[in-house]
Amino acid sequence: MAKTAKETKEKLIKDFRSVIADTEELMKFVSNEGxxxxxxxxxxxxDNLRGAKEYLQNIEGAVVDKSRVAARVTDDYVHxxxxxxxxxxxxxxxxxxxLMRDRE
Numbered sequence: 001m002a003k004t005a006k007e008t009k010e011k012l013i014k015d016f017r018s019v020i021a022d023t024e025e026l027m028k029f030v031s032n033e034g035x036x037x038x039x040x041x042x043x044x045x046x047d048n049l050r051g052a053k054e055y056l057q058n059i060e061g062a063v064v065d066k067s068r069v070a071a072r073v074t075d076d077y078v079h080x081x082x083x084x085x086x087x088x089x090x091x092x093x094x095x096x097x098x099l100m101r102d103r104e
Contacts, residue, residue: 008059015055019048
């Protein structure tokens with residue numbers, strides 16, 4: 001099931017808040033303790049950072065893929081409809097020229 005952009009954004013923000021909170025907690029523990037609690041927290045932060053990096057890479061890949069598809073579709077449209085666009089522009093130019101000629 002595809003996530004909406006809003007859901008994706010909310011999850012990303014939640015993940016980064018979690019990373020920040022864990023980092024702040026780690027800093028408190030590191031300054032007070034060097035034992036097992038600090039190591040467990042470091043491991044938790046490492047897991048969160050790894051997860052956040054993977055998530056960002058997936059998002060980046062999806063954005064790049066969608067951008068490529070959009071560029072390809074745009075390029076195809078321009079190539080397929082170039083003469084139609086040129087014809088329309090010429091027609092508008094002729095019409096404007098006729099209108100201006102009648103005003104003189």
